[in-house]
Amino acid sequence: MINTLSSEFQLFIKIFLFITGLCVGSFLNVCIYRIPLEKSIVFPSSGCPNCKEKLQPRDMIPVLGYIFLRGKCRNCKEPISIQYPVVELMTGIIWLIVYLRYGLTAETAALLFLYTVLIPVTFIDLKHMIIPNGLVLTGLAGGIVIFLYHILYKPFSLYDSTKWYTPILGMFSASGILLVIAIIGLLIYGDDGAMGMGDVKLFIPIGLFLGWKLTLLALFFSIMIGGIISIILLIFRIKDRKSAIPFGPFIVIATMLTGLYGNQILNWYLNFF
Ligand SMILES: [Zn+2]
Known part of the structure; x- marks a missing residue:
């Protein structure tokens, strides 16, 4: 089935799934932090666990947000766990691998x-x-x-x-x-x-x-x-x-x-x- 799609379209799907996986990974980080605390995974929006400073939209870009902040909270400089970008990358890579194996x-x-x-x-x-x-x-x-x-x-x-x-x-x-x-x-x-x-x-x-x-x-x-x-x-x-x-x-x-x-x-x- 996958061979009938043009190579440009296949490339588009790969990039789309990888980026979607990164964003889903960002949501999974929220789940990992909040589910054991029995907090809502939807509200409120994410903040620094240490000083409660709300994250700005650019901080929430998967992987890049962590790099831009150099792994520290903008406000209190508390280190942000490396787990955040790791989970995001992992999810993106897993999404890509599944598609490469089974196609659409x-x-x-x-x-x-x-x-x-x-x-x-x-x-x-x-x-x-x-x-x-x-x-x-x-x-x-x-x-x-x-x-x-x-x-x-x-x-x-x-x-x-x-x-x-x-x-x-x-x-x-x-x-x-x-x-x-x-x-x-x-x-x-x-x-x-x-x-x-x-x-x-x-x-x-x-x-x-x-x-x-x-x-x-x-x-x-x-x-x-x-x-x-x-x-x-x-x-x-x-x-x-x-x-x-x-x-x-x-x-x-x-x-x-x-x-x-x-x-x-x-x-x-x-x-x-
Ligand atoms: Zn902070």
């Missing part, structure tokens, strides 16, 4: 939505060790739209199946496994059980977007990536054995990789035998 398709629209919800999940879980229900429910709403698209209009290619129940199985596959692990952890260790319920919940919308095969692959990758990173953090003594490492960011990285390349990885793996 329902798959692109679906993954842009899912990944946009998963970015604040990552940063909130890193900082506060929670996965807010509002973000899980937002993901779920988008997942239901994809499910309806699949059963009413056209098979959704990420599911790699025409069966109507593939995304329903997806909802309960990885989250079911994690729930069992969470219950066992709770029985053995009490309240210090290693697995949080947030991680269980997070896989419910992911399952609707990816179907059961890719969702299980995402669970497998998240455990692999989580294990490797945890070992590295322990070796370099960035974390000790008692400190909890949030699992949400690993689920997000694994889901992003799986959504983009999961079916290729599965085909390659199955052909290997």
Whole structure:
């Protein structure tokens, strides 16, 4: 499909999606800061967390606003977290990568939505060790739209199946496994059980977007990536054995990789035998 579009038009779409992604990232920064504080993500307009000085329009230009201010508040000179431009750039790049992979398709629209919800999940879980229900429910709403698209209009290619129940199985596959692990952890260790319920919940919308095969692959990758990173953090003594490492960011990285390349990885793996 993508080949039928002129190269100028394709370039336009790439630039448009990258810039839109940067702006969406700017909004995600507001979500990351305010959702854990249970503040409205719409009102009031953004200000310096330190001196409450309102941001001017030019300060709010993604990435460039940070550079123009040299990473400091105009008023009180308090440093602005590098997280702001990082989240903006990350969102822009992710939007571009999804389009480069799937072109102008329902798959692109679906993954842009899912990944946009998963970015604040990552940063909130890193900082506060929670996965807010509002973000899980937002993901779920988008997942239901994809499910309806699949059963009413056209098979959704990420599911790699025409069966109507593939995304329903997806909802309960990885989250079911994690729930069992969470219950066992709770029985053995009490309240210090290693697995949080947030991680269980997070896989419910992911399952609707990816179907059961890719969702299980995402669970497998998240455990692999989580294990490797945890070992590295322990070796370099960035974390000790008692400190909890949030699992949400690993689920997000694994889901992003799986959504983009999961079916290729599965085909390659199955052909290997
Ligand atoms: Zn300030």
